[in-house]
Amino acid sequence: MKRNGCGSFLLGVVFTLVLISGAGIWFFLTNKQAQQLLSKQIDRTATELPGTVDDASVTKPPVTSKTSVTQSSQVSVLPTEKTLNVQTTHPNGTVGILTKISFTKDSTKVEMSVTNGSKNTIELNRNGKEMVLVDDLGKNYSLAAPATNPDVEILPGTTLKGEFIFMGKVSPETKSLNLITNNQSGGDETLSQIPKMKFFIPLS
Numbered sequence: 001m002k003r004n005g006c007g008s009f010l011l012g013v014v015f016t017l018v019l020i021s022g023a024g025i026w027f028f029l030t031n032k033q034a035q036q037l038l039s040k041q042i043d044r045t046a047t048e049l050p051g052t053v054d055d056a057s058v059t060k061p062p063v064t065s066k067t068s069v070t071q072s073s074q075v076s077v078l079p080t081e082k083t084l085n086v087q088t089t090h091p092n093g094t095v096g097i098l099t100k101i102s103f104t105k106d107s108t109k110v111e112m113s114v115t116n117g118s119k120n121t122i123e124l125n126r127n128g129k130e131m132v133l134v135d136d137l138g139k140n141y142s143l144a145a146p147a148t149n150p151d152v153e154i155l156p157g158t159t160l161k162g163e164f165i166f167m168g169k170v171s172p173e174t175k176s177l178n179l180i181t182n183n184q185s186g187g188d189e190t191l192s193q194i195p196k197m198k199f200f201i202p203l204s
Helices: 002-030 032-047
Strands: 081-089 095-103 107-115 132-135 140-142 159-167 176-180 198-202
Touching (some): 081 198, 107 176
Antiparallel strands (some): 081 095, 095 107, 107 159, 140 159, 176 198
16 A cells, blocks of 8 residues: 555656646747747857857958059150141241141251242351251251252242251150241341241140
């Protein structure tokens, strides 16, 4: 009789524990707050495991966009040739017109016609050396004087037309030129036989 009583007691204890466990499980399954707490605990445990890195704790280098900048250096280049319509009139009645300029590696050629409107013979290249080109950088280019007419004489009422060659390479940086007759000794008098005439030649 005692054994049966003891067995019944143990059976009752086991049955009670099963009921309590079942009630706990049922409570957990029906309680959303408990499920959320358990989910957070699982996530925290997984985050703290060795070998795992939280993206939020990693400092990432800023993303920079690389922009390729190409600087094109602008290099001035003289035209091979240029058509001109440059005219100058001297007080003595002389009229000069430039019609074209062209450049080579060692000289500059200018097509020019000059009409002597005075009553006297005139010279444009006094002493065979005073007709020059002057660039805007201050450099002078001397005329290669014609062998048959080094002073470039023009008789009254006549027109001299030809190609005049000035020695030396003009710098690519040159923006303008001036062609000057009788650069040193010329004048602007109405009776001058050595007229000083200036022709402005834009290049750019």
